[in-house]
Amino acid sequence: MAEFMAILLFVCICLTLMAGYPVAFTLGGVSLLFAGIGILTGTFDASYLSAVPNRLFGIMNNQTMLAVPLFVFMGVMLEKSKIAEDLLESMSRLFGRLRGGLVISVCLVGALLAASTGIVGATVVTMGLLALPTLLRRGYDPAVATGTLAATGTxxxxxxxxxxLVLLGDVMSTAYQQAQLKMGIFSPKTVSVGDLFIGALLPGLLLVGLYIIYLIIVTFVQPQKMPAIPKEELGQVEWGKLLGALVPPLGLIVAVLGSILLGYATPTEAAAIGAVGATLLALAKGQLNLKQLRDVTHGTTDITCMVFLILIGASLFSLVFRGFGGEGLIEEVFHSLPGGVVGAFFVVMLVIFLLGFILDFIEIIFVVVPIIGPILLAMGLDPVWLGVMIALNLQTSFLTPPLGFSLFYLRGVTPRTVSTGTMYRGVVPFICIQLLMLVIAYFWPSLITWLPSQVYG
Known part of the structure; x- marks a missing residue:
């Protein structure tokens, strides 16, 4: 009976979320409702709820989670300081005279903006507003244009x-400690956000390279889809302006990641560097004023409150789910799957991929990963590799029709003359590229684990 209640709890939460109710209150409210029913029916041990105060205090006192508002502040500040607009204009002048040059510029600028903001919605909407009208006006195929923008945003x-990766790092660290307890191992080793940052660096850069290779191939196979811009329309490349647009955001990213890679700063301290650096860049561009600062702080507060409220609700859910014996049920199912750890891993990746259609990444990280993470890690999977694979998987599901969140963001800024079907057609090649990236990372796990091993030994 208790295990049935655990399954019913998970199903009810998914249905309530799909109905459009607020995530944080759904997770906490439905979980407490089921806990009350369980206490009345004798299927739930009320002692599990005694851990709630410690859980809440731990969330608010978590130094790693302090990086969230700082990175969000950095991203929102860069988004509103028009750095992407200047960079896209300069890169278009550099590559526009080549066939496919504009979409290659979009890919490079989008990757840089993604690294700067770390927020999918902000990247997709910003690039859509800046680049899509130009691409369509220049005769680029709408499917290629929208597909590139949606994929680059993810x-x-x-x-x-x-x-x-910040949120995954905190969750995977807890999951790794629980897995060690399951195995009877008491090791001081932990999984940090820095581990995931470093582990995701090579796959992320390789993915950008695969995008560009695909676009170059299309220019040879179907050149009419991506025409070049006449030189007389582009004018001369202003190298000073190009460097002025490229160096500041690139320098900020190098400062943030370099301080982590070289061991000078923790991810939280590096996030503070990024927040201060983004503010100085906005000031240098004359984009910092009282109204701008108020808008940025309001945006940061909104996103941060949402993240922490969801985390509190997810903590209540995990306690109640565990109190009903749900974790033991899932562990039993995983161990009974054919193929052992390989079969369990593929089932989890498929479930996360499908859940990515209906749930935001925050819900998946806080609800699903704490349940399946300790079990998979106890079966012998590397925590850094598993964390990056989950991030790659979520990225793919966010791009997959008909419910990919990236497509919803782009649809909001795309002219009605471009059909939704055209957008779906455009993202298919990029979905295949991302699936290829998952396959590569699966068969060559050192692509993810090598760099962290070199940095941290």
Missing amino acids: LGQIIPPSIV
Whole structure:
């Protein structure tokens, strides 16, 4: 009976979320409702709820989670300081005279913006507003244009510093400690956000390279889809302006990631560097004033409150789910799957991929990963590799029709003359590229684990 209640709890939460109710209150409210029913029916041990105060205090006192508002502040500040607009204009002048040059510029600028903001919605909307009208006016195929923009926007999921990796790092650290307890191992080793940042660096850069290779191939196979811009329309490349647009955001990313890689700063301290650096860049561009600062702080507060409220609700859910014996049920199912750890891993990846259609990445990270993470890690999977694979998987589901969140963001800024079907057609090749990236990372796990091993030994 108790295990049935655990399954029913999970199903009810998914249905309530799909109905459009607020995530944080759904997770906490439905979980407490089921806990009350369980206490009355004798299927739930009320002692599990005694851990709630410690859980809440631990969330608010978590130094790693302090990086979330700082990285969000950095991203929102860069989004509103028009850095992407200047960079896209300069890169278009550099590559526009080549066939496909504009979409290659979009890919490079989008990757840089994704690394700067770490927020998928911000990257997709910003690039859509800036680049899509130009691409359509220049005769670029709408499917190629929208597909490139949507795919490039999802790079914010995997290229560090990424909010997804910050949240995953905290959850995977807890899951790794629980897995060690299951195995009877008491090791001081932990999984940090820095581990995931470094582990995701090579796959993220490789993914950008695969995007560009695909676009170059299309220019040879179907050149009419991506025409070149006449030189007389572009004018001369202003190298000073190009460097002025490229160096500041690139320098900020290097400062943030470099301070982590070289061991000078923790991810939280590096996030503070990024927040201060983004503010100084906005000031240098004359984009910092009282109204701008108020808008940025309001945006940061909104996103941060949402994240922490969801985390509190997810903590209540995990306690109640565990109190009903749900974790033991899932562990039993995983161990009975054919193929052992490989079969369990593929089932989990498929479930996360499908849940990515209906749930935001925050819900998946806080609800699903704490349940399946300790079990998979106790079966012998590397925590850094598993965390990056989950991030890559979420990135793919966010791009997949008909419910990919990246497509919803782009649809909001795309002219009605471009049909939704055209957008779906455009993202299919990029979905295949991301699936290829998952396959590569699966068969060559050192692509993810090598760099962290070199940095941290």
